[in-house]
Amino acid sequence: MVTIYDIAAKANVSAMTVSKVINNTGRISEQTRKRVKKVMEELNYIPNSNARSLVLQQTQILSLLITDITNPFYTSLARGAEDSAKKLGYRLLFGNSDEDYTKEQDYVDMILSTRVDGVLFAPAGDHSLKHLEKLRAHNIPFVIMDRAVPGIESDIVSGDSKQGARNLVEYLINLGHRRIALVNGSLDVSTARLRYQGYAEALQLHGIALDEELVIHKSYREYKDEDQLLQLLQQPSPPTAIFAANNFLAVGVINALRKRGIRVPEDMSVVCFDDLDLSSALDPFLTVAAQPAYQFGAMGIQLLVERIQGSAVPESRKVILPSELIIRSSARTIGK
Amino acid sequence: MVTIYDIAAKANVSAMTVSKVINNTGRISEQTRKRVKKVMEELNYIPNSNARSLVLQQTQILSLLITDITNPFYTSLARGAEDSAKKLGYRLLFGNSDEDYTKEQDYVDMILSTRVDGVLFAPAGDHSLKHLEKLRAHNIPFVIMDRAVPGIESDIVSGDSKQGARNLVEYLINLGHRRIALVNGSLDVSTARLRYQGYAEALQLHGIALDEELVIHKSYREYKDEDQLLQLLQQPSPPTAIFAANNFLAVGVINALRKRGIRVPEDMSVVCFDDLDLSSALDPFLTVAAQPAYQFGAMGIQLLVERIQGSAVPESRKVILPSELIIRSSARTIGK
DNA sequence: AACATTAGGGTTATCGATAACCCTAATGAG
DNA sequence: CTCATTAGGGTTATCGATAACCCTAATGTT
Incomplete structure (x- = not known):
């Protein structure tokens, strides 16, 4: 060389x-x-940027850690982050934790040893706390994406999970549904807790008792386990609608239903959080609360760079991006 | 620190x-x-891995350059590459060229200045030649993914575009179609040329004359331009089936058709290259030639690491992974 | 004319880690 | 008992680039 x-x-x-x-x-x-x-x-x-980084004590590299590279939500987010990083003169080091804390830990060590200037961090869940604390202990600036982590104060860009969930559930209620099931992510993920709350609030607001028998908490990615769903359907008073807490769960639910000959929306209404991009383009079927994923990424990088360059206010900033209710055809009026 | x-x-x-x-x-x-x-x-x-890299003259970082992070084909490929890299003790630096030669060039410079140990390179097209030559001039080992680039000899992992295309078109022919249109990617991408060849061969084999009026070459990503499609349909003898050269083009084509009230598959059969993952899981509709994208990535990294570690044969290796014809419901027998 | 500036560029030390070699005390061999 | 080994660890130079400072000749000032 x-x-x-x-x-x-x-x-x-x-x-x-x-x-x-x-x-x-x-x-x-x-x-x-x-x-x-x-x-x-x-x-x-x-x-040689290694030599450069060594003396400058900065790398012009930002790291983006996402939890699922096959999820359109995160790939859109990644594109937003990438475009924004490029514009600001930074390179992007991607990581994909697969919703797995061990993988996440490995990435954190990798990030630290690369001496990146900052991290855009989509945590796997509440147990990501120690990874974030590690970053903080080493003085690496970070911005949290999507999921808040109790115990850590930091800049964060997230969606309005509670409001989005309320909108979806109220939509179902307005269609006449009273028995509405929730297929949720794991409760150690903040968005899952908030979507649960939004669901509960919507029911309460309309005088509908929350029936825990209608609620399943699994993982945002395990959308193939059908046993629990089966139980849900075999109740004395089964649901007429299902609210899936993300796109993958919705696909899993719909597949499982169809396997049993249950048609959507004729026999069962289904709505979910997050859009499906290509799918929805091909076939505008699922009614969803869509989040502006690209903005998540773009905004996240912007906050991060401000933080790195010291141009940000000292207090941590919380940006909440609203979701949009897109009504399509996977839910219908009850009884008709 | x-x-x-x-x-x-x-x-x-x-x-x-x-x-x-x-x-x-x-x-x-x-x-x-x-x-x-x-x-x-x-x-x-x-x-501090920068200091380490400086003296060791190696980084334990591999770079993966893809052309579209929102395309499920490439995200699956990325996951395969990531898993494989991790297993072999390498970190992965992602890049996303957006099918844009300028962006690609920037990434190549970034890759060179980072002194990565090797590159898994999905070229935007034939003009990527000079970028690959640059890598070679700097002695950075690379493996090409998906698209061959004339003028450069190297290890490559690709699909069998010609055969896949033939399978799809013969399938249509066997359904009775004679007027089959091709909506293709740009001809300066090798896979587009091969898919065109496969299309032509299938027609010839069955004694059907190739009508260039039925062929459109655009870009794999510009799936929203509907004017050309319109011309296609307004011919004296319009097509009864369309072969889209990739998943995005298929989605664009189907959308455009529906906008005009043309139903798929009732009024028009559509098939394409590459599967849609989530979409297909939600709604097994599109008949496709699916490629093993995950294997592309995993295999690519393996070849690359062998090359880096000098355990590979000196000759360049060409791995061709077959595609699988998945028959669903977007095409039907003509006339019925 | 005498001194101060400045343009244009060079010297040296440093970032953090490692390779290559050196050193010394203890142990072993005969 | 004497010399050779070896265990255990230290010294120094180096990777490529930059910060901080230094140097010299030319130009400007009064």
């Missing part, structure tokens, strides 16, 4: 002069500058 | 001893080793 010393030798200057040309600092005559630049091109010089 | 010198001072040894403990090299007594390790934990030491 060619280094600034190679350039220096060939251009008959010192390495420092080359460095000054590269960074546009110091006093260099136009003549010398041109000569150096020409040699740089001839030798195909590419600066 | 804590360095090995801090550890050394507190443990009353030299920095070199700490380094030896970390890397398990040299001769260190069990007693000293334990003492050093204890101090490392107390101080929460994390090695």
Whole structure:
């Protein structure tokens, strides 16, 4: 690999002069500058960012840790983050924890040893606390995405899970549904708790008793376990509608229903949080509370960079992006 | 940040001893080793991989450059690559070129300056040649994914686009279709050329003349331009079936058709390359030639690491993964 | 004319870790 | 008892780039 010393030798200057040309600092005559630049091109010089980072104590790299790269919500978020990072002059190091705390821990160590300038962190859940504390202990700025983690104060960009859930459930109630089931994510994820609360509030507001028999808490990703769903349906007074707490759960629920010959929406209404992008483009079927995932990422990077550059207020900032109720055809009036 | 010198001072040894403990090299007594390790934990030491990379001349980082992070094909591929990289002890630096040569170039420079050990490269198209040549000029090993680039010899993992296309078109022919349109990607992408060839061969094999009026070449991502499609349909002898060269194009085509009140598959059959994952899980509708995207990534990393570690044969290796024809309901027998 | 500036560039130390080599006391061999 | 080994660890130089400071000749000032 060619280094600034190679350039220096060939251009008959010192390495420092080359460095000054590269960074546009110091006093260099136009003549010398041109000569150096020409040699740089001839030798195909590419600066070594490891060496640079070592002395500058900064890398111009941000890390984005998401929990599921196959989920459209996170890939849209990633694109928002990437575009925003690029605009601000940062590179992005992606990580994918697969909703797995062990993988998440590995990534945190990797992040620390890479000395990234900051982290956009979508936590797997409440137990991510110690990973965030580790980042903080090492003074790495971070912004939390999507899921709040009790016990940690920080900038965060999230959706309005409670309100979104309320909107969906009220929509179902307005269609005449009274027995509404909730297929939720794990309760150690903040969004799952809030969606549960929104669900409960909507019911209460309309004088409907919350029946815990109608609520399942599993994981946002285990959308293939059908046993619990079966139990749900075999109750004396089964639900007429199901609120799935995210897109993957909705797909799992609908698949399971169809396998049993239960049609959606004819026999069962289904709504969910998060849109499906391509799916919905192909077939506008699922009624959802869609979140502006791209904005999540773009906004997150912006907050993060402000934090890194010290231009942010000292207090932590909470950005809550509203979700949009998109009514399609997976739910219908009860009885008809 | 804590360095090995801090550890050394507190443990009353030299920095070199700490380094030896970390890397398990040299001769260190069990007693000293334990003492050093204890101090490392107390101080929460994390090695600086930039410093390490500088002297070792290797980073343990691989780069994965894809062309569209919102396409399920590439996200599955990314997961395969990630799992495989992790297993082999490498970190993964993602990049997303958005099918844009300029972005791709930026990423190549970034990759070079990061001094990654190797690159898994999904090229935007034929003009990626100069980017690959640049990598080669700098002696960075790479494996090409999905799309071959004329003019460059290298390891490559790709699908069998020609065969997959033939299968799809023959399937349509067997259903009785004779007027079959092709909505293709840009011809400066190898897979688009091969899918076109497969399409042509299938027609020829069955004695059907290829009518260029039925062929559109656009981009794999511009699936929203409906004008050309309109022309296609307004011909004297319009097509009865459409072969879309990838999943996004299929979605665009179907949307455009529906907007005009043309039903799929009743009025028009549609098939395509690449599956839609979530969509297909929700609604097994599109008949597709599905590629094993996860294997693409996993296999790619494996080839790459073999290349890096010098355990590969000197000749470049071409891995071709077959696609699978999945028949669902977006195409039907003509006339019925 | 004498001194102060400044343009243009060079020297040296440093970031954190490791390779290559060196050193010393203790142990072993004969 | 004497010399050779070895266990255990330390010294020094190096990776590539930059910060901080230094140096010299030319230019400007009064």
